[in-house]
Amino acid sequence: MVVVVAMLAIAVQALAGGSGDERSRPTAHRLLAGPLSAASADAIDRIDRAAAVERYARIGLPVYCGAGRKPWVALTLDDGPWPLSPQFLNLLSREKVPVTVFRVGRNIPGREQYVLAERNLGWDSGSHTQNHPPLASLSARDQRDEITKGENASTRVLGRAPRLFRPPYESHNATTDKLVRDRHMVQVLWNVDTQDALGVPTKTIADRAIQGLKPGSIILMHEVKPNTLAALPTIIREIRKRGLTPVTVSQMLAGDGPSESQLRKGFDGCPIDLTPGKAAS
Known part of the structure; x- marks a missing residue:
């Protein structure tokens, strides 16, 4: 510095x-x-965020939320890029709301401009495998293949490897965790699931996100769902009404990251847990 x-x-x-x-x-x-x-x-x-990601990569435990000391929340979007991506970009850039995206590698070809636009807005880039399988059901070799190919798909566009990783369906095991650690990535889960992947109505998505708007929350949403796009203005208004600040995951790790003891508690280390069963996506 x-x-x-x-x-x-x-x-x-x-x-x-x-x-x-x-x-x-x-x-x-x-x-x-x-x-x-x-x-x-x-x-x-940028230096502080990179150092924080490196620090949590060395710890090697999944991140479910921030510490909750600061009035920060992290909105995350999975499964893009997608034809809806320009609309998400327009809305979130206009509202000056940074997010963290977890991309499926197979969705990137032909949509590279969306990836670059998200990078240029300062959003965090994360990987979400190549083909979106439940990793814990795969062999070690197939898991490695999925993680590596998904990572490479982003790297080809951005010129650097994503350092954040999210397993589809929250499906991971000891093999997954080791593969992520070996690639010096941080595995990012969540403590608030809006259930938008299930195709629930816009109001349900907004209500669920608003219920989880607590300092330190990492909120799961999807870049491929029109109802999520429709719910975002309501969610953003409520964030501001409550005096909260939307940040990327790396910003949260740098400025209000969880302790190692908090990480070891998983969901129980978070200020609120709105994760009913396994995630749908």
Whole structure:
């Protein structure tokens, strides 16, 4: 972080004219202070988020929620990209709500522009396997194949591997967990399931999400469901009404991440548990 700030300070001086005419420097500083301050903050945020993901990858335990000390919630969207993705992008970018997406590798070809647009908005990129199978039912070899191919599908577009992973249907076992650890990824589950994958009505999705709007919640939704898209404006209004801030999973890990003892409790380590049985998707 110190290096980033120092480099930006040097950039300010250089762009302001270096050792040139001192009379021009105050104006240059005023013009550059805003953009460079924002750039510095963004760079530091990215460094902090990357360091947090690395820290939780080393711990190697699934993440179900944040600590709940800060008024933060993380909205997550599974199964994209999809033809509905532009509508999710338009709504969430307009509302300035960052989310974390867990992509199915087979859905990426032909929709690369959606992946890049989500990246450019600062959303977290996560992998959700290549073909969306229940991993615990597969052999170790087939699990590795699914995880690797899903990861590679995002890497080909983004130029870097996703560091977050979500197992379809919440289906994972000791083999899955080891494969994720070995790839230095963080396995991200949730403590609030909106049940939108079951095709429930828009109001049910919104009510379920709103019931789970507690500090530290990670909320499961899907990028392929029109009822989820329709429910989002109501959910966003309620987030703001309650004085909560929507963040990505990596932001939550960096600024309000769970303790190791909390991780070991699974769902029971979360401030609220709205996960009725296994997830549908």
